[in-house]
Amino acid sequence: ETGVTQSPTHLIKTRGQQVTLRCSSQSGHNTVSWYQQALGQGPQFIFQYYREEENGRGNFPPRFSGLQFPNYSSELNVNALELDDSALYLCASSLGPPGDEQFFGPGTRLTVL
Amino acid sequence: EDQVTQSPEALRLQEGESSSLNCSYTVSGLRGLFWYRQDPGKGPEFLFTLYSAGEEKEKERLKATLTKKESFLHITAPKPEDSATYLCAVQDNRNQAGTALIFGKGTTLSVSS
Numbered sequence: 001e002t003g004v005t006q007s008p009t010h011l012i013k014t015r016g017q018q019v020t021l022r023c024s025s026q027s028g029h030n031t032v033s034w035y036q037q038a039l040g041q042g043p044q045f046i047f048q049y050y051r052e053e054e055n056g057r058g059n060f061p062p063r064f065s066g067l068q069f070p071n072y073s074s075e076l077n078v079n080a081l082e083l084d085d086s087a088l089y090l091c092a093s094s095l096g097p098p099g100d101e102q103f104f105g106p107g108t109r110l111t112v113l
Numbered sequence: 114e115d116q117v118t119q120s121p122e123a124l125r126l127q128e129g130e131s132s133s134l135n136c137s138y139t140v141s142g143l144r145g146l147f148w149y150r151q152d153p154g155k156g157p158e159f160l161f162t163l164y165s166a167g168e169e170k171e172k173e174r175l176k177a178t179l180t181k182k183e184s185f186l187h188i189t190a191p192k193p194e195d196s197a198t199y200l201c202a203v204q205d206n207r208n209q210a211g212t213a214l215i216f217g218k219g220t221t222l223s224v225s226s
Binding site for chain 2: 004031033035042044045048058088090100101102104
């Protein structure tokens with residue numbers, strides 16, 4: 001059984017740029033959730049996708065957008081990067097209908113300069 | 114508003130010195146309470162799910178319990194390898210944002226030999 005994978009591991013961008021982060025779900029899982037974790041904080045929910053449809057969204061601006069593909073992999077896109085977007089971005093997969101236990105990937109560390 | 118508060122923020126123990134971590138929560142309706150372990154720079158690792166007051170779950174030196182207002186993670190005879198940040202999260206069954214996890218800030222546990 002393959003776990004959740006994310007790419008890239010680390011990324012450095014400058015203010016105003018755009019970034020795409022990628023996530024492959026655990027085998028058999030059809031729901032993906034994205035979280036942002038600032039240093040010293042707990043993860044904060046960005047949004048969730050179930051069978052390619054957005055299934056819920058947290059308190060993040062529209063410049064945070066996502067996609068889920070037919071193979072249940074997912075992308076997180078962030079436009080017009082701000083310094084405060086520097087964080088660890090975590091992807092979690094679960095078995096739907098949106099399941100309870102979410103299994104996390106290793107994360108992508110984004111630094112915005 | 115759903116809220117999760119964890120205490121203490123940091124805990125230092127000697128090897129073999131048992132203790133408990135606390136997670137207090139406020140939700141409209143509890144769908145589930147989750148405990149995760151997170152090592153520095155890595156994604157959270159799933160430990161337990163608890164669904165109803167009175168429920169208990171154990172794994173090696175860890176035991177999680179749940180009441181209507183809080184959960185405890187008991188650590189019995191900890192070892193240095195138990196050092197990590199322990200995160201508590203809840204799901205609200207009336208949350209429009211899918212099955213989002215609402216996290217606390219975590220308790221950072223350090224166990225010295």
